[in-house]
Amino acid sequence: MGVFDDPFDPKARPWSCPCGRHASFAAHAAALACETVTDPEPRGAEALADRIVETAVTRAVFGTEARRRAFVGLVGRAAAAAALGAVFPLGRAKEAFAETPRRIEKRDLKVGFIPITCATPIIMAHPMGFYARHGLNVEVIRTAGWAVIRDRAINREYDAAHMLSPMPLAITLGAGSAPIPWTMPAVENINGQAITLAMRHRDRRDPKDWRGFRFAVPFDFSMHNYLLRYYVAEAGLDPDRDIQIRAVPPPEMVANLRADNIDGFLGPDPFNQRAVYDGVGFIHLLTKDLWDGHPCCAFAISREMIREAPGTYHALLRAIVEATAYSSNPANRREVAAAIAPQNYLNQPQTVVEQVLTGSFADGLGRVQRVPNRIDFDPFPWHSMAIWILTQMKRWGQIRGDIDYAQIAEQVFLATDTAQAMRELGLSPPATAKRTHVIMGRAFDPADPEGYLASFAIRRG
Structure with missing residues (x-):
């Protein structure tokens, strides 16, 4: 075949299989029909949006779906995007797509929460109008306990939920329940x-x-x-x-x-x-x-919900991130305390909630302490936090065997989506999703989770 022959032209002379597994190029092209199944699933809304743009451009360039599939099959999706990017401003197209208002597929949502101050952003976004500002009508539902939260979320009684940060990892891995792909796009609170x-x-x-x-x-x-x-x-x-x-x-x-x-x-x-x-x-x-800045609770949602309603997911995540940023400002803490203390939310004396959120509190030993960051709010889901949690799940026998710490962290803690939402709201996300954490004076390096785990004398796993 000459270098100018078009392998996608059925009138061109027969062309050999590029991967060596088929008798001809036609057989090879036919096999590409399974591409959409075998391609790795995009991890989060931003990756999904990027893929939509790349697919749209390749289809426009090649004219037919068969040609697009064949080209992608030849060189791989990443190489195809890079080749097209050399002649077409893919980056600008992705930015324009991201800036286009997304269609909200489902506006009426139910979000479950446990009545604790860790859920502050999820709760206060209701009475203070953050959900409505992003086009959503959210009912926040007080729930009795974490097992109930998990089960109702899994059964789709809730569209999203307030969860403890290890719970999406446990649900994904099948620890304590059947394995279901779950995600944690945002941390609700740190410390607290x-x-x-x-x-x-x-x-x-x-x-x-x-x-x-x-x-x-x-x-x-x-x-x-x-x-x-x-x-x-x-x-x-x-x-x-x-x-x-x-x-x-x-x-x-x-x-x-x-x-x-x-x-x-x-x-x-x-x-x-x-x-x-x-x-x-x-x-x-x-x-x-023990660990200054440790994660506690989280905004959690199933991967299925993200796939079914990406516009709704994006609007909900933006509302949560914006509410989290508002709660993190010490100047807003008394206002937030007044919003979440009532009976339908925390059902606690406002004085108690204010002492927690402001960090000026009686400790029960006759002292008044002033610790402004007793609780704080930072939405970014560090992958290194997920890796530390996984080491502790393994340390105490909740999970066993070899696991890919980094891959699981990336699949569940959706740092890319959170970073995008933060940028859209004028906030500055970290440049990387991993860092060293210090717990009780000991440094945790997320690059060596097994070495960290082996360093403990008392452990089950």
């Missing part, structure tokens, strides 16, 4: 948790003295569980043998402390502060003192 002990333990502040203690955490797949385990293990206690850890819904933690069913809990606010307010407990330490 505490270890609260019963007043009778005010003289037992050293975790080495906690052998036999009974602790509550909100859920097995939670930062609360992993941070409590980390903390006592660093003190030499085995969290599965030397103490008891049970899952208790956050709204029930103070009552269990009062009834002497537990000695303490590592839980979300406002319940740490409510224990102080009710005089039944004191704040032993804030989790920011």
Whole structure:
């Protein structure tokens, strides 16, 4: 065949198979019909938008779907995009597509939440109009516990949900439920948790003295569980043998402390502060003192929902990111506290919620503390945070075997989508999705999760 012969022209002379697996070019081209199935699924709305633009341009250039498929099959989708980009401004086309208002496929949405301050952006976006500003009519629904949140989200009773940041990873991996592709496009809050002990333990502040203690955490797949385990293990206690850890819904933690069913809990606010307010407990330490900037709760949504309604997903993500940015401003915290304290949301005294959000609070030991970043709000879902969570899931036997930490982090924590939404709202996302984190004075390098995991003397996996 001459160099100027058109392999897509049926009148051209027969052409050999370029991959070596077929008898002719025609057979090779026919096999490309499965391309849309075998192509890797775009990971998030931005990747999906890029692919739409690339596909539209290649179809326009080659005229027919068969020619487009054949060309892409010859050189690969990435090479095809690069070749076309040399003669067509693909980058500008993608930018123009991103700037075009997206069609919102579904405006009426149900989003489940647990009544805790970690859900502040999801909750306050309702009374303060952030959802409406992005063209959505969202009903935020108080939910009893994390297993209920998970099950209702999986059953599509909720379109999206407030989840603990490890939950989308667990759902995707099939830990605690059937494996279903789930995503976490945005972190809801960072910090914002505490270890609260019963007043009778005010003289037992050293975790080495906690052998036999009974602790509550909100859920097995939670930062609360992993941070409590980390903390006592660093003190030499085995969290599965030397103490008891049970899952208790956050709204029930103070009552269990009062009834002497537990000695303490590592839980979300406002319940740490409510224990102080009710005089039944004191704040032993804030989790920011274990890992400053750690993730806690998240905005989570199924990959199926993103695929079915990308415009709705994009509008919802923008509303959440904008509400998160508003909540992060200390000047807005009292206003936000007033919005989320009422009965249909947190159902807590506004004073309690203000103490949490402003960081000026009584600790139950006779002191007033001022910690402005007791809780903070940052939507960016660092892949390195996901990798750390996966090491702890493996450390305590929740997942087993070899896993591709980086790939799972990328599939579930949709940093690219969040970065795009942040830029569209005039915010500045990080340039990379991985960084080193320091937990209890020890650096965690996301490039070496197995080495980090092997460094712990106390572990199950």
